[in-house]
Amino acid sequence: MKKILIATAWPYVNGKIHLGHVTGCLLPADIFARYNRLIGNDVKFVSGSDMHGTPTAVLAQKEGKTPIEVANHFHKLAQETIRMYNISFDLYTSTATDNHKELVWEIFNRLKETGGIIEKETEQTYCEKEEKFLPDRYVEGVCPKCGFTGARGDQCDSCGSLLDPTDLINPKCKTCGETPKRKLTKHMFLDLEKLSPALSKYVDSKKNIWKTNVFNSTESWISQGLIPRAITRDMDYGIPVPLEGYEKKVIYVWMEALLGYLSAPKELGEEVYKKYWYDKTSEIYIFIGKDNIPFHTVILPGLLLGLNDDKINLPTNIVSNEFLNLNNDKFSKSRNNFIEADYIVSKYGTDIARAYLILIMPEYSDSNFTWENFEENINGSLIDNLGNMVNRTLVFLKNISKKNPNITESTFNNLSISKDIEKMINETYFNISEYLDGSAGNNLKKDDDDSKTKKISFSLAFKEIFILSKEANKYFDTKKPWKDDAPNQTIYDMIQIIFNIAIMLSIFLPETKDRIFSLLGCESKTINGFEFQELKEIHIPDNIEVLFKKIDIDENIDI
RNA sequence: CGCGGGGUAGAGCAGUGGUAGCUCGUUAGGCUCAUAACCUAAAGGUCGUAAGUUCGAAUCUUACCCCCGCAACCA
Numbered sequence: 175m176k177k178i179l180i181a182t183a184w185p186y187v188n189g190k191i192h193l194g195h196v197t198g199c200l201l202p203a204d205i206f207a208r209y210n211r212l213i214g215n216d217v218k219f220v221s222g223s224d225m226h227g228t229p230t231a232v233l234a235q236k237e238g239k240t241p242i243e244v245a246n247h248f249h250k251l252a253q254e255t256i257r258m259y260n261i262s263f264d265l266y267t268s269t270a271t272d273n274h275k276e277l278v279w280e281i282f283n284r285l286k287e288t289g290g291i292i293e294k295e296t297e298q299t300y301c302e303k304e305e306k307f308l309p310d311r312y313v314e315g316v317c318p319k320c321g322f323t324g325a326r327g328d329q330c331d332s333c334g335s336l337l338d339p340t341d342l343i344n345p346k347c348k349t350c351g352e353t354p355k356r357k358l359t360k361h362m363f364l365d366l367e368k369l370s371p372a373l374s375k376y377v378d379s380k381k382n383i384w385k386t387n388v389f390n391s392t393e394s395w396i397s398q399g400l401i402p403r404a405i406t407r408d409m410d411y412g413i414p415v416p417l418e419g420y421e422k423k424v425i426y427v428w429m430e431a432l433l434g435y436l437s438a439p440k441e442l443g444e445e446v447y448k449k450y451w452y453d454k455t456s457e458i459y460i461f462i463g464k465d466n467i468p469f470h471t472v473i474l475p476g477l478l479l480g481l482n483d484d485k486i487n488l489p490t491n492i493v494s495n496e497f498l499n500l501n502n503d504k505f506s507k508s509r510n511n512f513i514e515a516d517y518i519v520s521k522y523g524t525d526i527a528r529a530y531l532i533l534i535m536p537e538y539s540d541s542n543f544t545w546e547n548f549e550e551n552i553n554g555s556l557i558d559n560l561g562n563m564v565n566r567t568l569v570f571l572k573n574i575s576k577k578n579p580n581i582t583e584s585t586f587n588n589l590s591i592s593k594d595i596e597k598m599i600n601e602t603y604f605n606i607s608e609y610l611d612g613s614a615g616n617n618l619k620k621d622d623d624d625s626k627t628k629k630i631s632f633s634l635a636f637k638e639i640f641i642l643s644k645e646a647n648k649y650f651d652t653k654k655p656w657k658d659d660a661p662n663q664t665i666y667d668m669i670q671i672i673f674n675i676a677i678m679l680s681i682f683l684p685e686t687k688d689r690i691f692s693l694l695g696c697e698s699k700t701i702n703g704f705e706f707q708e709l710k711e712i713h714i715p716d717n718i719e720v721l722f723k724k725i726d727i728d729e730n731i732d733i
Numbered sequence: 734c735g736c737g738g739g740g741u742a743g744a745g746c747a748g749u750g751g752u753a754g755c756u757c758g759u760u761a762g763g764c765u766c767a768u769a770a771c772c773u774a775a776a777g778g779u780c781g782u783a784a785g786u787u788c789g790a791a792u793c794u795u796a797c798c799c800c801c802g803c804a805a806c807c808a
Contacts, residue, residue: 185808195808229806463808464737496738497808499801507806539738540802547745550757558770566767573766634747637755644771651764651772720768 175214176457179450180207181435182221183462183470184269187248188229191255193515193543194463194505197531198495202632203461204261205532208681209610211262213704218446220438222267222274223249224431226412226424228312241411245270258519259528260684267438269413269431277437278430279416281477282362282405290369290480291362291405297340298408300357301347307408308347308354315342360419363402364429364476370400372479373472376488384471385538385630387464388494392471400472405429432474435460435489450487457490464494493630496536500543513543522552525683526722529556532682535633549727560643560675561721563650567668568693568718570655574665575714581662586712589666595649599674600706602642606678607704609635636682639675646671666712669694673709677701689721 182199185191191200207219225245234241249268256266267274285291299308340356347354366373377392384392405426406415412424435458440447450456462470470492478486497504503511518527533551534541575581609631650668655661676690680701691697695713 183808189807192808198808465808495808497802502801504802505807509806512807542745544745547757550745553768554757557768562768562770564767566770568767570766637747640756647771648773650766654764654766656764656766722768724768 175216176210177216177449177453177455178210178218179435179439179456179458180210180217180219181438181458181460183460183466184222184224184431184434185252186227186229187223187225187245187252187268188227188233189248191252191515192505193500193513193518193531194498194536196255196259196515197498197535197541198463199461200256200259200261201528201531202493202495202535202537203459204259205632205635205681206459206461206610207262208684209704212681212701216449218264218439218442218450219262220265220267220435220442221263222265222269222434222438223252224427224434225249225268225270226427226430228409228427231409231411242270255515258516258524260524262684265438265442267434267441269434269437271437271441273441274430274434274437275413277440278413278425278433281433281436281481282416282425284483285364285477285480286362288480288482290365290477290482292365292402293360294363294402295358295360296404297356298359298361299340299345299347299354300359301350301352301354303350303352304347307357307359312347313342313345313354315345359408361404361423362406362415362417362420364405364473364480365402366400366472366476367402369476369479370396373400373476376475376479377471380471380491383491385494388467388471388492391467395468395472400476403473428469428473429477432469432477435474452485452487454485454487456487458487459491459493460489461493461495464496467492467494470494496538496540498534498536498543499540502542502544522725523685525686526552526556526725528683529636532633532636537631537633545727549725552722553724555637555640557722557724559640559647563643563647564672564675564690564693565718565720566650567665567672568715571665571669572715572718574655574661580660583712583714585662586666587710589663591670591706591708592663592667595667595670596706598645599642599671602638602678603674603705605638606635609638639678639682642671642678643675646675669712670708674706677704677707686721689719693718 180203182203183195185195203219203221207217210217223245225242230245230248231241234244237244245268249270253266256263282291299313300306301308301312345354346352374396377389377396381389406420406423407426408422409424410422412427413430414420415423415425436447436451439450450458460470470489475488478488499505500511500513503509505512518530530548530551533555534543534547609629611630646668649671650664653661653664655664658664672690673694673696676687676694679690680687688697691699693715694709695715696709696711699709701707
């Protein structure tokens with residue numbers, strides 16, 4: 175039994191959760207969590223809202239509210255979205271808790287003792303008109319690396335370089351447009367320069383574990399040379415700095431939010447925290463979007479390595495997804511190219527939304543959401559193929575038992591699964607398992623064992639279920655049970671396929687799994703692992719409802 | 734030399750060295766248990782271009798061409 179901590183990137187609370195965050199972070203992490211729980215691993219799945227982002231403060235200022243009001247508002251909405259998508263978090267918390275603050279202070283103080291963070295006096299951009307220092311996103315200017323004119327103080331959107339506000343050429347205050355002056359101030363810095371060798375060693379060890387884009391971009395950041403990076407800033411919204419002389423400063427949000435990966439398990443209990451972060455046999459998986467790669471592959475391990483603590487774990491894998499587009503274009507509120515994540519669920523239900531977003535998950539390149547494609551995929555794969563397969567089997571069973579009094583539930587008592595059907599089902603389990611983590615169960619091994627590199631893909635894993643369902647439709651057609659006086663074995667085999675598909679669906683579409691179990695009359699049945707299981711008691715259903723109703727997009731595009 | 738992603742059947746995509754595949758669409762046929770569903774078959778591609786490595790290239794190398802995103806909102 176493995177101990178696995180699973181986390182998603184913590185969303186900013188300056189708006190509702192982005193649909194791309196659902197398909198790129200929440201869903202893959204949720205599938206991974208459900209899968210690992212099912213195969214018996216000891217899983218904790220956590221995340222939370224990043225309450226302190228500068229964008230939140232900017233938005234609050236604009237709306238005449240306090241930052242924490244805005245943050246709380248969107249934190250509630252985030253929790254609602256997570257509930258609607260049935261994301262199986264053990265904890266979804268926020269960075270506004272005392273627990274989080276105390277952990278951040280603890281890490282801060284430890285880093286100060288080890289010299290992982292150091293104090294430096296630097297010149298900072300200071301706006302005389304506003305009478306304050308201007309941190310990261312309050313300053314814009316020309317990127318010194320690539321010459322891009324709209325670079326922000328913390329990161330250049332064009333070349334992706336991590337920046338400091340004073341690096342910018344021709345900086346301007348974002349609020350008032352004045353050219354800021356430079357003024358001396360003290361700040362604490364994470365000494366990435368000193369940590370560089372240890373970081374390189376860590377990154378090298380991930381060459382065959384991280385996705386290639388994660389590994390390559392991280393390597394290029396490190397090879398460009400790392401410099402100490404400020405972890406405090408002049409601002410009044412955020413976690414205070416536990417040092418004298420820092421009363422007008424807070425801990426920089428990117429450092430503090432990353433430590434949520436430690437504080438969230440701690441909120442579940444000290445022993446949970448110790449189990450996942452201080453037990454070397456534990457594994458830690460973090461699911462992020464591609465915009466967040468350097469923070470998770472350089473700065474987070476930098477913070478942990480800076481503790482000089484051999485006992486603390488480093489993340490096992492950082493799984494980064496690409497971006498989701500809408501109608502072949504970026505999501506954009508102002509250009510009205512936008513769908514709210516909640517809308518799809520409220521219109522079509524949780525599992526239809528989940529199914530489509532899993533099918534188009536942007537795992538290796540950007541993917542595209544369109545309503546036409548939504549209709550085609552849902553109607554084609556989910557309904558015509560899988561939904562109809564379940565429906566035709568159960569309706570057939572019901573009707574034949576009415577026509578033929580010899581067919582009752584006890585008719586099936588002495589049957590067992592056809593060997594070729596069992597093999598077919600087990601191949602699907604095996605393939606799904608290969609796509610999820612490459613560690614299939616012992617009795618699912620194939621003969622032709624090849625040593626090719628594994629490709630993690632939640633989308634391809636999900637599609638395996640539809641391949642099996644299509645095979646089931648083929649089997650049903652081939653056997654022609656409607657021409658058979660005693661088609662008991664065929665029905666029995668079909669029921670086994672449906673039952674096992676429900677088990678597979680439990681990690682992708684949990685509600686649908688429940689509904690299939692209910693139709694099969696086995697609600698209370700427990701699932702034993704991720705491999706073929708035989709449903710011995712065949713139940714003849716009375717009321718058969720279709721799993722999904724067909725959707726017609728033309729009536730529904732009103733957004 | 735800005736950065737990144739991509740060019741494989743009408744559309745959307747899989748496929749990292751060995752007979753070009755999937756879904757949808759099209760055409761023809763079958764079936765009739767089922768949500769106008771399902772099954773079978775066919776048509777349709779010189780895998781962006783050129784050169785190279787190789788017994789063999791969609792896949793590796795080099796050069797080139799084309800498309801998409803990159804003010805702000807925005808994972």
